[in-house]
Amino acid sequence: MSIDLIIYLLGGLTIGSALMVIISKHPVRSVLYLILTFFLISANYIMLNAQFVAIVNIIVYAGAIMVLFLFVLMLLNLSKENEPKTSLLVKVSALISGSLLLLVLLAVFKDASFLSIENEVSNPNHGLVQNLGKLLFTKYVLPFEVSSILFIAAMVGAVLLAKRDKNIIE
Amino acid sequence: MTNSSYSDYFPILIQAGVALGFVLAVLWVTHFLGPRLKSKVKNSNWECGIESDGNARFPVSIRYFMAAILFVLFDVEVIFFYPYAVNFKELELEGLYAVILFVAFFLTGFFYVLKKGALEWEK
Amino acid sequence: MILEKLILATIIFGISLFIAMYATYLERKVAAWLQDRVGPDRAGPYGLLQPLADGAKMFLKEDFIPTNADKWLFIMGPGIAMFTALMTSAIIPWGTDLVLFGRTIALQVADFNIGILYIMGVLSIGVYGIMIGGWASNNKYSLFGAIRASSQMISYELAMGITVITIVMMTGSLSLRDITNAQHGMNWNVFYQPLAFIVFLICSLAELNRAPFDMAECESELIGGYHTEYGSMKLGFYLFAEYISMFISSAIISILFFGGYNFPGMDAFSGNVLAILGVAALFMKIVFFIFVIMWIRWTLPRFRYDQLMHLGWKSLIPISLINMLITGLVIAFKNGWFNS
Numbered sequence: 068m069s070i071d072l073i074i075y076l077l078g079g080l081t082i083g084s085a086l087m088v089i090i091s092k093h094p095v096r097s098v099l100y101l102i103l104t105f106f107l108i109s110a111n112y113i114m115l116n117a118q119f120v121a122i123v124n125i126i127v128y129a130g131a132i133m134v135l136f137l138f139v140l141m142l143l144n145l146s147k148e149n150e151p152k153t154s155l156l157v158k159v160s161a162l163i164s165g166s167l168l169l170l171v172l173l174a175v176f177k178d179a180s181f182l183s184i185e186n187e188v189s190n191p192n193h194g195l196v197q198n199l200g201k202l203l204f205t206k207y208v209l210p211f212e213v214s215s216i217l218f219i220a221a222m223v224g225a226v227l228l229a230k231r232d233k234n235i236i237e
Numbered sequence: 238m239t240n241s242s243y244s245d246y247f248p249i250l251i252q253a254g255v256a257l258g259f260v261l262a263v264l265w266v267t268h269f270l271g272p273r274l275k276s277k278v279k280n281s282n283w284e285c286g287i288e289s290d291g292n293a294r295f296p297v298s299i300r301y302f303m304a305a306i307l308f309v310l311f312d313v314e315v316i317f318f319y320p321y322a323v324n325f326k327e328l329e330l331e332g333l334y335a336v337i338l339f340v341a342f343f344l345t346g347f348f349y350v351l352k353k354g355a356l357e358w359e360k
Numbered sequence: 361m362i363l364e365k366l367i368l369a370t371i372i373f374g375i376s377l378f379i380a381m382y383a384t385y386l387e388r389k390v391a392a393w394l395q396d397r398v399g400p401d402r403a404g405p406y407g408l409l410q411p412l413a414d415g416a417k418m419f420l421k422e423d424f425i426p427t428n429a430d431k432w433l434f435i436m437g438p439g440i441a442m443f444t445a446l447m448t449s450a451i452i453p454w455g456t457d458l459v460l461f462g463r464t465i466a467l468q469v470a471d472f473n474i475g476i477l478y479i480m481g482v483l484s485i486g487v488y489g490i491m492i493g494g495w496a497s498n499n500k501y502s503l504f505g506a507i508r509a510s511s512q513m514i515s516y517e518l519a520m521g522i523t524v525i526t527i528v529m530m531t532g533s534l535s536l537r538d539i540t541n542a543q544h545g546m547n548w549n550v551f552y553q554p555l556a557f558i559v560f561l562i563c564s565l566a567e568l569n570r571a572p573f574d575m576a577e578c579e580s581e582l583i584g585g586y587h588t589e590y591g592s593m594k595l596g597f598y599l600f601a602e603y604i605s606m607f608i609s610s611a612i613i614s615i616l617f618f619g620g621y622n623f624p625g626m627d628a629f630s631g632n633v634l635a636i637l638g639v640a641a642l643f644m645k646i647v648f649f650i651f652v653i654m655w656i657r658w659t660l661p662r663f664r665y666d667q668l669m670h671l672g673w674k675s676l677i678p679i680s681l682i683n684m685l686i687t688g689l690v691i692a693f694k695n696g697w698f699n700s
Contacts, residue, residue: 095433095495102488113243122477123316130484131312134491134514135305138507141495196474196534200320204332211317212335215342218310222346225306226353229299248365248470249450255369256446260439260597267593271422280427282499283588294498301511304669308514311677315521318684319477322528325688330697333688340685347677356673358666 074114081107094140098133105129119196303355314343369469372449380603381411383650387603390654418596426589430496437493438590438597444486445601448608451475453537455621455639458632467635468537475536476524479612480517483567487513489601490569490576494586505585509569509576512668516566519676523556523563526680526687527616540620545627550617555683557617559676564609564653566672568602571657575665610649611642618645 084107087100105128112121203211321328321336350356385400385407392399400407425434454467472478487510494506527549528534531542543549550557566573577585584590587598614620621638629637663671692698 095430095492099436099492113246116243118472118474119320119477122474122481125481126477126484127309127313127316130481130487131309131514134484134487134510135302135309137488137491137495138302138305138510141491141503196320196323200324201327203317203320204324204328204335208331208335212338212342214317215314215339215346218314219342219346219349221310222307222350225303225310226350226355229303229306229355230353245470245472247362248369249447251362251365252369252373252447252450252469253443255366255373256443259373259446260442263593263597264435264439267419267423271420271592273422277427280424282426282428282497283583297504297507301507304511304515304673308518311518312514312521315518315525318522318525319528319534322525323532323534325529325691326532326695329695330692333692333697336688337685340681344678344681351674356669358669 070114074111077107077110077114081111095137098136098140101136102129102133105133116195119199300356300358307350307355311343311347314339364463364465365469368465368467369450372454372469373446376446376449376604376607377600379607379646379650380600381415383603383606384414384599385411386650387654387657390651391658394655394658415596418593421592423594424589424591426497426499428498429589430498433492433496434589435594437489437491437496438587438594438601439489440492441486441489441601442597442604444482444489445604445608448479448482448605449611451478451536452608452611452615453540453620454642455635458635467639471535471537473533473535476528476534476539476616480521480524483520484514484517486567486605489598490586493590493598497586497589499589501582501584502586502588505576505582505588508582508665509586512569512573512575512672513567515669515672516563516676519559519672519680520563520567522677522680522684523553523560524616526553526556526684529684529687529691536615536620540615540622543619543622545622546619546624548617548619548622553617553683553687556680557613559680559683560616561613561652562671562676564613565656566668568605568609568653570602570606570653572660572663573668574657574662575668578662606650606653607646610646610653613649614642614645620645 081104084100084104088097088104091097091100105124109121109124109129112118112124317339318336321332325332388410389399389407391397400410403409403413425431450469451471452468453471456467458465458467490509490513491506494502494509497503527539530549530552531539533539533542539549565571569576576582577587582588587595590598621642623637623641626634626638
């Protein structure tokens with residue numbers, strides 16, 4: 068089996084399961100398809116030899132963020148009666164904004180050149196943990212530290228939101 | 238191991254195949270073994286023998302959500318330590334200072350969360 | 361090559377199942393011993409056939425699905441639990457290379473350089489088996505069991521991740537084989553990182569949902585917890601997955617802190633003899649830790665849920681972070697980075 072075939076197969080599967088996320092009616096199933104999609108994306112990363120990104124994708128997205136999604140979906144009231152009704156206006160505006168985004172994406176892809184990407188991955192070992200760590204802690208050490216401030220901001224946000232709702236729940 | 242390629246990961250597929258095969262085979266086989274009796278009462282949920290009231294789709298305490306949200310944030314921060322730990326001995330002091338600063342930010346956030354009582358479970 | 365890996369994967373799968381089966385027997389015998397009882401002794405000599413009898417019983421029970429459960433998710437839950445439990449054994453180095461019929465066979469299904477992260481990844485996926493099963497049952501007790509279990513597992517994953525980092529800092533590699541080889545002979549990590557070992561052991565117990573952290577299935581509050589509605593082999597999968605995870609966790613504790621297949625005086629041997637002795641040493645350590653986990657279960661009472669969360673978040677995370685910083689500083693001093 069050639070590598071190209073594997074990559075096309077994986078890409079097709081990824082797009083297929085991503086479509087299932089949108090198509091399936093049941094929200095919990097959508098999330099499960101999304102988890103599957105993350106796994107397939109990780110497989111794609113491995114084919115690109117970006118192993119650290121692949122496993123972090125599984126740990127953080129499939130293992131942490133999707134747990135949060137499932138928590139929210141499973142523990143909120145999801146019975147048929149109190150499903151929010153979407154009005155026609157919302158549907159139309161969603162359609163318009165969606166098609167606008169599609170237009171923008173199409174325009175971007177039309178002008179994108181794929182040659183520049185090949186130059187970037189000329190070193191096949193770029194995605195290994197060792198090389199990634201070296202880059203992260205020498206060249207990109209400032210963004211790394213700034214990201215920790217971003218985390219504090221996120222924590223403050225989460226805590227404040229939870230505090231506001233506390234009276235309602237208890 | 239400095240060199241590595243995707244072919245290292247094929248054994249994982251094999252392992253997954255063996256595991257998945259076992260799981261599906263056993264679930265399929267047990268479906269046909271064993272007795273099968275159906276009745277309305279028997280097929281309802283068992284909740285201590287009391288007739289169940291409504292279904293189990295209800296909101297729960299926000300603390301569980303808090304734990305999940307904070308887990309996502311801290312998990313990403315913990316992940317950042319791995320590339321550092323691998324290169325720890327080569328980066329020497331520069332890397333150590335960078336990580337100490339990062340841990341300081343981590344702990345700032347952590348103690349803020351504790352101080353605000355987001356992780357208080359009794360009350 | 362592929363055939364070789366397939367055979368190895370199947371053998372390890374068989375061994376995992378065998379150990380998990382006899383761990384159920386051992387659990388009952390240990391419980392009996394600690395409580396001054398006899399334990400199972402009817403099926404076969406010393407009750408040794410008891411696990412087989414239990415397994416056959418599981419197979420022959422009714423495959424029950426409650427009416428108002430989500431059918432497919434209800435079936436998927438135990439399937440995912442079992443699948444994730446079986447996936448972790450892939451990267452465990454069971455011994456040094458074995459030479460058979462002129463071929464060198466690595467006693468490890470897959471060796472890649474993010475080994476320990478792979479374990480963390482599979483661990484984080486393990487939550488879904490419990491969560492999906494508990495929710496799909498549409499039973500209030502199952503739901504609470506599932507929420508408790510998943511909340512607890514994600515909370516302890518953090519401290520576990522940080523303790524693993526201290527080990528990686530000492531070794532400089534994420535590959536489990538490199539970590540094992542760095543502990544040659546008696547040079548085990550536990551002597552340098554006793555605190556990390558204790559934190560890791562506590563976290564493993566919490567990840568396994570074992571006593572004293574088995575709030576997810578505490579019978580006094582939640583009937584059977586997340587698997588209240590399950591029967592037949594689906595229940596069997598949940599119980600079995602727990603014992604397989606116990607086996608794998610013991611293996612990981614042995615590898616990270618107790619030298620894996622290394623044993624004192626190993627330099628006197630070489631080749632296949634060393635490989636076989638190494639496997640034996642690793643399995644002795646594994647059985648010892650399985651026993652320790654059982655010993656803890658039958659000794660300590662169950663924690664309360666708020667105590668559990670406080671221990672995980674407020675004690676273990678700061679302790680392991682500080683341990684990590686101290687490790688970094690000590691190594692920095694030892695290597696003389698501060699002198700220049």
